[in-house]
Amino acid sequence: MPSSSLRWAWSFVRPQAGGLAVCFGLSLAGVVAGLAQPWLTKHIIDDGLVAGNVRLLVAATLAMLGVALVSTLLSGVIRWLYVRSSARVLFAMRETLYGHLQSLPPRFYARWSAGDVLGRLDGDLAEVQRFAVDAPLSAVNAVLTLAGAVALMLLIDPALTLVAFVLLPAQILVLRRTRPWVERTTRAVRDGTAALTGFLVQRLSAMKLIQSAGAERQEAERLAGLDEAFLGSLLRQQMASFTAGGVPGLMSSASTAAVFLWGGLQVIDGSLTLGALIAFTSYLGRASGPVQGLLGLVVSAQRARVSLDRVRELLAEQPAIRPPAVPLAPAPGGGALAVDGVTFAHEPGRPVLRGASLAVPAGAKVGILGPSGAGKSTLVDLLHRHYDPEAGRILLDGVDLRDLDPALLRRRIGVLGQETPLLPGTIADNLRFGLPAPEEAALREAVGAAQLSGWLATLPRGLDTPVGAWASALSGGQRQRIALARCLLRSPEVLVLDEPVSALDEAAALRLSAEIDRLFAGRTRIVVSHRAEALAGCDALYRIEDGLLLPHPQAAPAGRKAVA
Numbered sequence: 001m002p003s004s005s006l007r008w009a010w011s012f013v014r015p016q017a018g019g020l021a022v023c024f025g026l027s028l029a030g031v032v033a034g035l036a037q038p039w040l041t042k043h044i045i046d047d048g049l050v051a052g053n054v055r056l057l058v059a060a061t062l063a064m065l066g067v068a069l070v071s072t073l074l075s076g077v078i079r080w081l082y083v084r085s086s087a088r089v090l091f092a093m094r095e096t097l098y099g100h101l102q103s104l105p106p107r108f109y110a111r112w113s114a115g116d117v118l119g120r121l122d123g124d125l126a127e128v129q130r131f132a133v134d135a136p137l138s139a140v141n142a143v144l145t146l147a148g149a150v151a152l153m154l155l156i157d158p159a160l161t162l163v164a165f166v167l168l169p170a171q172i173l174v175l176r177r178t179r180p181w182v183e184r185t186t187r188a189v190r191d192g193t194a195a196l197t198g199f200l201v202q203r204l205s206a207m208k209l210i211q212s213a214g215a216e217r218q219e220a221e222r223l224a225g226l227d228e229a230f231l232g233s234l235l236r237q238q239m240a241s242f243t244a245g246g247v248p249g250l251m252s253s254a255s256t257a258a259v260f261l262w263g264g265l266q267v268i269d270g271s272l273t274l275g276a277l278i279a280f281t282s283y284l285g286r287a288s289g290p291v292q293g294l295l296g297l298v299v300s301a302q303r304a305r306v307s308l309d310r311v312r313e314l315l316a317e318q319p320a321i322r323p324p325a326v327p328l329a330p331a332p333g334g335g336a337l338a339v340d341g342v343t344f345a346h347e348p349g350r351p352v353l354r355g356a357s358l359a360v361p362a363g364a365k366v367g368i369l370g371p372s373g374a375g376k377s378t379l380v381d382l383l384h385r386h387y388d389p390e391a392g393r394i395l396l397d398g399v400d401l402r403d404l405d406p407a408l409l410r411r412r413i414g415v416l417g418q419e420t421p422l423l424p425g426t427i428a429d430n431l432r433f434g435l436p437a438p439e440e441a442a443l444r445e446a447v448g449a450a451q452l453s454g455w456l457a458t459l460p461r462g463l464d465t466p467v468g469a470w471a472s473a474l475s476g477g478q479r480q481r482i483a484l485a486r487c488l489l490r491s492p493e494v495l496v497l498d499e500p501v502s503a504l505d506e507a508a509a510l511r512l513s514a515e516i517d518r519l520f521a522g523r524t525r526i527v528v529s530h531r532a533e534a535l536a537g538c539d540a541l542y543r544i545e546d547g548l549l550l551p552h553p554q555a556a557p558a559g560r561k562a563v564a
């Protein structure tokens with residue numbers, strides 16, 4: 001495993017080192033208690049039963065009971081401490097990864113399937129955490145048990161101990177040979193899980209389309225096809241893991257059989273007591289667990305390595321913007337925007353904007369027209385600093401967006417887009433989303449201005465209606481109005497409207513546009529649309545053509561009402 005990956009995993013384990021160290025210490029006590037039992041068995045048989053010593057028999061049996069009690073208590077405490085530390089490691093990893101995902105641009109979310117990201121955030125992280133925390137604990141446990149058991153076995157019969165472990169080098173060799181196979185098949189299973197989760201996430205959100213298109217059977221068959229492919233990789237991975245674990249396991253059983261044969265012959269000729277053979281085989285049983293465990297750790301290390309690589313692929317994705325080390329204070333100016341020679345490409349060599357320029361005076365309403373795919377949404381994303389221009393700059397009141405605190409910039413420039421995503425929670429939660437704690441009065445005012453009051457009055461729980469159950473029951477207009485109220489609550493200096501009324505019928509679109517004009521009168525507005533009539537009433541019109549922003553003649557049909 002590359003050392004940088006291990007360092008990354010270790011940085012999450014280190015803060016839990018205290019709790020884990022206590023686990024290690026208690027495990028040591030547990031190992032000693034575990035190893036005492038076969039020794040007591042030996043005394044019970046040889047010195048109690050065979051010698052007819054009742055006092056020793058009772059004492060040793062009581063001691064055995066005490067040891068069992070201590071072992072049980074210790075394992076309870078260890079489990080509690082272990083789960084607490086281990087879960088904290090997983091949570092810290094997941095929170096770090098989620099923080100990173102929050103810094104990634106829309107481009108990332110367009111390229112990666114939700115299922116793939118989820119798979120890495122869930123299954124892969126859990127695999128890494130299991131290895132990072134379980135492995136050291138099980139390794140220490142296994143090494144201590146093994147060392148103790150082997151020492152006691154050597155004490156009982158050195159030659160028999162050699163017989164017990166003669167196949168160990170062969171077991172290690174099998175594991176080394178099967179390693180690439182296990183890794184390859186594990187990656188295939190992880191990828192298959194991601195494909196399945198991705199399929200389900202996409203299909204569940206497009207169920208209405210599937211039903212309308214009558215594609216239920218076709219989609220069910222697709223799922224069955226994915227399941228079939230997944231089963232293939234799962235079986236291959238299981239076979240690889242089985243071979244890597246099962247063949248050495250078989251060798252262990254052969255060693256145990258040899259010990260019984262050799263040791264049994266010694267008991268028959270009187271050179272070994274029956275109690276000693278029973279204790280020896282009991283230690284061998286206790287030692288073969290750790291040997292299997294240590295060999296199994298190699299397999300789980302291989303699986304963790306695949307998962308760690310997959311997690312680090314996510315971490316390697318770069319944010320598109322870097323916040324300034326010391327943000328500049330916003331300049332007073334009332335929201336004048338300037339796009340100055342901006343060039344930007346989503347993919348190398350295919351610029352969407354090439355030297356585009358535009359000046360929007362404070363308080364003006366400017367329309368930007370462009371056919372589908374011209375780069376309108378890309379321009380909006382640049383204005384909201386989801387990306388930075390490759391060349392040129394965008395200025396808000398004369399300050400480069402790159403010099404402003406991104407959170408503050410996104411508060412000052414509001415975007416009302418085509419999509420109006422709602423999060424689980426109440427309607428009020430959705431309105432307040434991202435704001436510290438707006439006054440109740442401000443909330444009511446925004447609701448009134450967005451003309452939501454009438455509709456909310458018909459809901460038994462009003463603003464406290466949970467959106468989760470309702471989201472899909474909300475009409476396009478209701479969603480748009482929630483988005484508008486959310487925007488009003490944030491009171492941006494500049495409002496960017498990216499086809500915000502495209503989901504509405506013409507009459508509703510006209511009404512909402514007129515309201516937006518009234519509510520944001522005097523503030524800078526940029527309206528983006530592919531329809532010229534949606535841009536009537538603008539102070540100036542531009543069109544996006546060949547990556548440039550060119551002045552466009554006012555084209556609203558005479559007598560038509562202004563549309564924002």
Ligand SMILES: Nc1ncnc2c1ncn2[C@@H]1O[C@H](COP(=O)(O)OP(=O)(O)OP(=O)(O)O)[C@@H](O)[C@H]1O
Nearest residue numbers: 107110346347352371372373374375376377378530
């Ligand atoms: N994440 C992305 N990766 C690669 N190319 C992209 C990405 N997003 C947009 N593009 C491309 O950039 C170009 C401009 O897209 P954009 O979404 O800005 O156009 P638009 O004018 O807003 O179109 P529409 O009116 O259909 O929304 C298109 O060719 C699009 O395919």
